[in-house]
Amino acid sequence: DADVTQxxxxxxxxxxxxxxxxxxxxxxxxxxxxxxxxxxxxxRLIYYSFDVKDINKGEISDGYSVSRQAQAKFSLSxxxxxxxxxxxxFCATSDxxxxxxxxxxxxxxxxxxx
Amino acid sequence: KQEVTxxxxxxxxxxxxxxVLNCSFTDSAIYNxxxxxxxxxxxxxxxLLIQSSQREQTSGRLNASLxxxxxxxxxxxxxxxxxxxxTYLCAVGETSGSRLTFGEGTQLTVNx
Numbered sequence: 001d002a003d004v005t006q007x008x009x010x011x012x013x014x015x016x017x018x019x020x021x022x023x024x025x026x027x028x029x030x031x032x033x034x035x036x037x038x039x040x041x042x043x044r045l046i047y048y049s050f051d052v053k054d055i056n057k058g059e060i061s062d063g064y065s066v067s068r069q070a071q072a073k074f075s076l077s078x079x080x081x082x083x084x085x086x087x088x089x090f091c092a093t094s095d096x097x098x099x100x101x102x103x104x105x106x107x108x109x110x111x112x113x114x
Numbered sequence: 115k116q117e118v119t120x121x122x123x124x125x126x127x128x129x130x131x132x133x134v135l136n137c138s139f140t141d142s143a144i145y146n147x148x149x150x151x152x153x154x155x156x157x158x159x160x161x162l163l164i165q166s167s168q169r170e171q172t173s174g175r176l177n178a179s180l181x182x183x184x185x186x187x188x189x190x191x192x193x194x195x196x197x198x199x200x201t202y203l204c205a206v207g208e209t210s211g212s213r214l215t216f217g218e219g220t221q222l223t224v225n226x
Contacts, residue, residue: 004157035216040218041218042118042203042216042217042218042219043158043203043205043214043216044216045213045214048213058213090157090158092158101145101146101148101163101207102148102160102163103148103158103160103205103214104160105150105157105158105159106157107155107156107157108155108156108157
């Protein structure tokens, strides 16, 4: 089984709809992240969480919200999706101590907003 | 604000060639630098992590170097194989050690 899983893997939705992307990890890591990837722009950080009680905005948090339901679960919500949120979304985790910053990524969710 | 640039954007080589991918960054106050591989439809896989105090890291046919003072890193791939075809991403870790700034990647194609 994969260490970092994301659901759904693909999603097509319409403008104005609420969408939730979910991420689960079995690595026991404290830190979790959400990124989006766009052609020509690379990966950009949306939100990150260092533990269950800690949520931080990243580079491009507008239009997004997150929830850290447990150490192993970190979900990303688009309250009212718009077409320019069409992108590939990645969840990642890292360990605060052992790996000194190595991040482990999920397989990604391809989101299309029509 | 940290900016990361990767050159070239795309590279096509015949099998067996040794090749170098380049990464440059604007702020030398980094915690670490990572090289990732991304395959279509899959997530990113960490290849090598270089701490700011290190000069290079090696794993199999891969060797990554880091020159903080000049803001540069290179990924050297020896004896390239078709299975090396993927997009390679460079990411710089800020001083807290967890936030990464990514380059746009180099798309590598190794032809049989």
